[in-house]
Amino acid sequence: MDLSKLSLRELQTESARALTTIEATNNNIWQFNKAAHHDSHKWYRTVIEWYVKEYGDLPSVTGPGQHVKLILEK
Numbered sequence: 194m195d196l197s198k199l200s201l202r203e204l205q206t207e208s209a210r211a212l213t214t215i216e217a218t219n220n221n222i223w224q225f226n227k228a229a230h231h232d233s234h235k236w237y238r239t240v241i242e243w244y245v246k247e248y249g250d251l252p253s254v255t256g257p258g259q260h261v262k263l264i265l266e267k
Contacts, residue, residue, distance in 0.1 A: 204241070207251055208240040210259075211241055211244035212240060214256065225243070244256070
C-alpha cells in the first residue's frame with residue numbers, strides 16, 4: 194500500500210482511527226515512537242502500516258477502525 198499518496202489530513206485521520214483500536218500501553222505507543230522519532234508524518238505512516246498488517250487495509254476500510262466516528266472528519 195502506497196501511503197505517500199495520502200494527504201496529511203488523511204494520514205492524521207487514518208492513524209487516529211488505527212490508534213483507537215490498540216491498547217494504550219507504553220510498549221504499544223513506544224513501537225511507533227521508536228520507528229519515527231520526532232517525525233510526525235512518519236509516525237502517522239508507521240501507525241497505519243501497523244494497522245494494515247493487522248487488518249489488511251486502511252482503518253477507514255476494514256476492521257474495527259471503520260466503525261470509529263471522528264469528531265471532525267475533514
